[in-house]
Amino acid sequence: MTTAPAARRNSVGTAHTRVEGRDKVTGTARYAAEIPFDELAHGWLVLSTVARGRIRSVEDAPVLAMPGVAAVLHHGNAPRVDTDYVGLLGVPPDPTAAVFQHDRVPHLGWPVALVVADTSEQAREAAEALVVHYEQEPHDVDFAAEHPDAYPVDNHGPAVIENGDLEAELAASDVVLDAEYTTPEEHHNPMEPHAATALWDGGRLEIVDSNQGTMWVASELAKLFSLDPASLRVRSEHVGGGFGSKGVRAHQVAAVMAATVLQRPVRVVMTRRQMFSLAGYRSPTRQRLRLGADADGRLRALEHSSLSLTSTVHEFMESAALPARTMYGADAHHTANRLVRLDVPTPTWMRAPGEAPGSFALESAFDELAEKCGLDPIELRVRNEPERGPVSGLPFSGRNLPACFREGARRFGWEGRDPRPGVRRDGRLLLGTGTAAAFFPAGSAPSTAAVTAEADGTFTVRVNATDIGTGARTALTLVAADALETAPERVRVHIGDSDFGPAFIAGGSMGTRSWAWAVKAAAEELRERLALGATVPPEGLTVRSDTTEAVGALAPKERHSFGAQFAEVAVDPATGEVRVRRMLGIFAAGRIVNPLTARGQFIGGMTWGISMALHEEAVRDHGTGGHYGADLAGYHVAAHADVPPIEVDWIDDPDPDDPVGIKGIGEIGIVGAAAAIANAVWHATGVRHRHLPIRPDRVLTAGRHA
Structure with missing residues (x-):
C-alpha cells in the first residue's frame, strides 16, 4: 500500500523566525558604520550655534594644522550641487541635505562645515576646535495657535476640503463639541544612528548607507551631483531602524563631497545630538475639532482643522486632518491642513505621519461626543460607519472596523463597563478604560x-x-x-x-x-x-x-488597514502618575505574512503610543531656538517598566486586489493608541486631557481647570 504525499503547507501565514x-x-550582520575600508577617513559635522543669520568666516587654518586632519569643507570651498529638481517622491529636495552651498543659517544646528581626519577621534577634536563667526539675526520659533503667517498646503490631496454647510449643520445639531487638541514636537531616534560611507571605485561612486530605500538615495544623490545614475551604487543591507527619518540627509552628501575632494573613502556618522536637528522629527500640531450630532449620535457636522510647522527652507506638512476624511462621514464635512514657517529644522515623516497626531485629536473628540450623547464610545463609532469614502465617494476595498471593535470588546471585557468616570478604584489608584479606532492607508x-x-x-x-x-x-x-x-x-x-x-x-x-x-x-x-x-x-x-x-491598473478604491485600540490605566491622584496596566489591539490589516514579526510590529507601534501619550515631548528654548535636553537622557520615552502586557491579534482581512492579500502593518499600531490611553485617563479621573503628553504635573493641576 502506498501513502499519498502530504500536502505542502503554505509558508505565508505561519510563524517564522527572522532569516537573518x-x-x-x-x-x-554588519551595519553601515561597521564595514571596514582601506584608507578610511572620518568626517565630523559642525553645526551652527545660532538660530538665524549668516556665516561671516570659518577659521579653518588652525584646524587644518591639527594631527590627522585632511580637510575642512564649508560654503567657501565645497563642491557645488544642483537642487533644481523634483525628487523620487515627487517633491523638491530638502536644502538641508545640500550642505555648504551658501552662508545662510536658517536654524540652530544647520550644517556649516565638515572636518575630515584619519580617525574619528581626530575629526571630533578638530570639529570641536573649529571657530565659526556669525552675523546673528532675530529668530522666531514660537508655534502659536493663531500665527499670522499660517497658510494651507496641499498634501495627499487638497489642503482644504469643504463639503456642505458646516455652520447650518452645527446649528441644527442636538449635541455640539468644540475643542482644541495639541501634540508636541516628537523625535524618532532609531537604535542605529544615521551613517554613510562614500568612495570612488574605478570611476563609480559607491555609498554604504543606513537608509529606507537605496533607489531613493541613489536617485537623489545622482541629481544633486549631476551624475549618470549608472555610475552610482548605494548599498544598505542591514538597517537598525528608520521610522521615516532615514532618507537623504546631510551626512550622505557631506561624505560624497569629502570622498570626491580627497579621493579616499570617507565615513560620516551623526551623533545623537546632531540627529535632533538633522534627522527630522514630527511637527507639533494644534488641532480644532467641531462635531455636531443628532440626539442619537449621527453626525451632522464634522470639522477638523490642523496647524503644523515647517522650516523656512523646505515645506513639509504633518497632515493631521487627513484621518477624518476616511474615518467618519457627516452632512457637512470640513477638513483643513495649514502650515507656518519658523526658524526650526525641517520636520519629516515619522511613523504614521499625520495619522498618529490626527487620530489623537479625532478619537479623543469622538469619546467626548459619546459622553455628551450618552452613548457607548464603540456604539457611537459604529453608528457613524460610512458606506463609502466620506470625502472621495470611492468604495472601500474592505472596511472591517466594526468587526475589530466587536472582537476587541469581547476580549478586553468591555461589556458591563460602567461609563461613569472616577468610580473604579484599586486602593488610592483611580482606574479607567478607553478605546479608539485606528486606520492607515494600504498603498502599492x-x-x-x-x-x-x-x-x-x-x-x-x-x-x-x-x-x-x-x-x-x-x-x-x-x-x-x-x-x-x-x-x-x-x-x-x-x-x-x-x-x-x-x-x-x-x-x-x-x-x-x-x-x-x-x-x-x-x-x-x-x-x-x-x-x-x-x-x-x-x-x-x-x-x-x-x-x-x-x-x-488598480481600480480606484479607498484601501486601508483598520483597528481597534483598548487601554486600561491606573492614575495616582497624589502623584499624578499614570500607568498603563494593559492594552489590546485588534487589527484588520490584510493577510498577515509572518505572525511572529507582525505581532512585534503591532506591539512596537502600541508601545510607541504609550510614549506618545505619557512621555514624549521635545521642548524648544525660545532664547536659543534649540532644544532643552537634545539627547536620549532628556527626551523621555517609555522604558520597560512603563510597558504593560500588550495583546495584539487580527481578524481575517485579505486584500482582494493584492496578489498576496497584504495591506501593510508597520504604522497602524501607533494610530489611536494615544487616544485610547487619554480616553482611559478621563474614565479614571473625570478630567479630559487634550494636550499631550499627559504628564504628572498636568494630571495634578487638571482638576483646577476642569
Whole structure:
C-alpha cells in the first residue's frame, strides 16, 4: 500500500523566525558604520550655534594644522550641487541635505562645515576646535495657535476640503463639541544612528548607507551631483531602524563631497545630538475639532482643522486632518491642513505621519461626543460607519472596523463597563478604560524583482527592498517560497542594493506589499518555466518582473488597514502618575505574512503610543531656538517598566486586489493608541486631557481647570 504525499503547507501565514536573526545577534550582520575600508577617513559635522543669520568666516587654518586632519569643507570651498529638481517622491529636495552651498543659517544646528581626519577621534577634536563667526539675526520659533503667517498646503490631496454647510449643520445639531487638541514636537531616534560611507571605485561612486530605500538615495544623490545614475551604487543591507527619518540627509552628501575632494573613502556618522536637528522629527500640531450630532449620535457636522510647522527652507506638512476624511462621514464635512514657517529644522515623516497626531485629536473628540450623547464610545463609532469614502465617494476595498471593535470588546471585557468616570478604584489608584479606532492607508507602488533557479536546486531572490527592522526580508522569503512551491530554507533573499533595480522605499506601510507583488510575479513565472521543462544552466535561470503596469491598473478604491485600540490605566491622584496596566489591539490589516514579526510590529507601534501619550515631548528654548535636553537622557520615552502586557491579534482581512492579500502593518499600531490611553485617563479621573503628553504635573493641576 502506498501513502499519498502530504500536502505542502503554505509558508505565508505561519510563524517564522527572522532569516537573518542569527547574524544579527552574533554580530555577523554588519551595519553601515561597521564595514571596514582601506584608507578610511572620518568626517565630523559642525553645526551652527545660532538660530538665524549668516556665516561671516570659518577659521579653518588652525584646524587644518591639527594631527590627522585632511580637510575642512564649508560654503567657501565645497563642491557645488544642483537642487533644481523634483525628487523620487515627487517633491523638491530638502536644502538641508545640500550642505555648504551658501552662508545662510536658517536654524540652530544647520550644517556649516565638515572636518575630515584619519580617525574619528581626530575629526571630533578638530570639529570641536573649529571657530565659526556669525552675523546673528532675530529668530522666531514660537508655534502659536493663531500665527499670522499660517497658510494651507496641499498634501495627499487638497489642503482644504469643504463639503456642505458646516455652520447650518452645527446649528441644527442636538449635541455640539468644540475643542482644541495639541501634540508636541516628537523625535524618532532609531537604535542605529544615521551613517554613510562614500568612495570612488574605478570611476563609480559607491555609498554604504543606513537608509529606507537605496533607489531613493541613489536617485537623489545622482541629481544633486549631476551624475549618470549608472555610475552610482548605494548599498544598505542591514538597517537598525528608520521610522521615516532615514532618507537623504546631510551626512550622505557631506561624505560624497569629502570622498570626491580627497579621493579616499570617507565615513560620516551623526551623533545623537546632531540627529535632533538633522534627522527630522514630527511637527507639533494644534488641532480644532467641531462635531455636531443628532440626539442619537449621527453626525451632522464634522470639522477638523490642523496647524503644523515647517522650516523656512523646505515645506513639509504633518497632515493631521487627513484621518477624518476616511474615518467618519457627516452632512457637512470640513477638513483643513495649514502650515507656518519658523526658524526650526525641517520636520519629516515619522511613523504614521499625520495619522498618529490626527487620530489623537479625532478619537479623543469622538469619546467626548459619546459622553455628551450618552452613548457607548464603540456604539457611537459604529453608528457613524460610512458606506463609502466620506470625502472621495470611492468604495472601500474592505472596511472591517466594526468587526475589530466587536472582537476587541469581547476580549478586553468591555461589556458591563460602567461609563461613569472616577468610580473604579484599586486602593488610592483611580482606574479607567478607553478605546479608539485606528486606520492607515494600504498603498502599492511599482517595483521590480529577479528570481533565479540555481543549479543546486535552490533559489535566489534579488529585490531592492529595505528591512528597517520590520522583518521584510523574512516575509519576502515566505512569499517566494510559496510562489515557487518550495521550502523557505531553499530560498535566499538579497536586498538593499540599488543595482538590483527600481523598488519602492520602506515607507508608508507600502514596502512589503509592493516588493512581495514583484517577487511573487517573478517567482510564479519561473516556476511555470521549470514546470514546462526549462533547464537550469550552471549560472542559473533568472526571471525578472516589473509591476508598474499591474499597479497602475488598480481600480480606484479607498484601501486601508483598520483597528481597534483598548487601554486600561491606573492614575495616582497624589502623584499624578499614570500607568498603563494593559492594552489590546485588534487589527484588520490584510493577510498577515509572518505572525511572529507582525505581532512585534503591532506591539512596537502600541508601545510607541504609550510614549506618545505619557512621555514624549521635545521642548524648544525660545532664547536659543534649540532644544532643552537634545539627547536620549532628556527626551523621555517609555522604558520597560512603563510597558504593560500588550495583546495584539487580527481578524481575517485579505486584500482582494493584492496578489498576496497584504495591506501593510508597520504604522497602524501607533494610530489611536494615544487616544485610547487619554480616553482611559478621563474614565479614571473625570478630567479630559487634550494636550499631550499627559504628564504628572498636568494630571495634578487638571482638576483646577476642569
